[in-house]
Amino acid sequence: MKPKPPSIPMPVQAFRHRRSRKRWPWVVAAGLITLLLIWLVAHAPSESKSQAPVPISTAQVAGPPWQMGNPKGRFTLTLYADLECPFCREYFPQLKRWVGANAxxxxxxxxxxxxxxxxxASAEARLAECAAETDGHAAFWQAVEWVYAHTRSDGLGLPEGLRYPDLNPAVxxxxxSERPEALIRAQAEEATKGGVTATPSLRLHDRQTGQAILLQGPIEGDALLSAMDMLAAEDSVTSPTTEMPADVVGDMPR
Known part of the structure; x- marks a missing residue:
């Protein structure tokens, strides 16, 4: 039996050379990917600068008229009011609670x-309109509540030197500008033409039947519910939108 010839060890240099020849395509690919990532990062800021700023949600700021409650509800209740009217100031919190309880x-x-x-009255109305123009529906009602909480009413206005806390450059x-004044004047003229002669007054509109009822004075909760029932009973096909007298009385939740 012939002896087995001894194995000859491979030179270390040759082994390393062979391994390096197998790895170089991967090294090149990794380098290309790295360069691509660097290029993308370097160009991202310039692209974002060219984009237009994201607009404010129209669902938040669309208006006037400024609303609270359920915008898709069957009934729309329009409050005709004066921010210097003491009866409006007393009535508004009650009406707000009633609307919150009627979905x-x-x-x-x-x-x-x-x-x-x-x-x-017009100066305070301009403040509420400008707060809403800047920040939407919630800002309008916040301004209304702030005015009613601080005004001396009956035309005396806000205390001298009192500053609205959310006043900012946009407001x-x-x-x-002339925008709020023109809007307030147009709304007041429309109310007068529609037969509104006192504040507060309400117009309840049934969006399903097309009927509406004008209610003069601070109307209590049960009266509003009765008016809703009356409007819901009308036939929208034979009766277009009309104004009907209110002669129902109830109790506003306090």
Missing amino acids: DVALQWQHQPLAAHEPA ERCLA
Whole structure:
């Protein structure tokens, strides 16, 4: 039996050379990927700068009229009010609670500053409109509540030197413009043409039947429910939108 020839060890250099020849395509590929990632990162900021800023949600700021409650509810309740009217100031928190307890109603505001309460009434209406123009529906109602909490009413206006806490450059620019004044005047003229002669007054509109009822004065909760029932009973095919007298009385939740 012949002895087995001894194995000859492979030179270390040759082994390393062979391994390096197998790895170089992967090294090149990794380098290309790295360069690609660096290029993408370097170009990302310039692309983002060229994009237009994201617009504010129209669902948040669309208006006026400014609303609270369920915008898809069957009934729309329009409140004609004056921010210097003491009866409006007393009535508003009650009406807000009633709307919050009735999921099928949306409350919307319509300005009707009375001549006897000027110029304070229009100045406060401009503040509410500009707050809403800047920050939407919730900001409008927040401004209304702030005015009612601080005004001396009956045309005396806000205390001297009192500053609205959410006043900012955007609101100030709006106040310096003619936009809010034109809107307030148009709403007041529309209310007068529609037969509104006092504040607060309400117009309840049934979006399903097309019927509406004008309710003068601070209307209590049971009266509003009765008006809703009456409007719901009307035939929208034979009766277009009309105004009907209110002669129902109830109790507003307090």
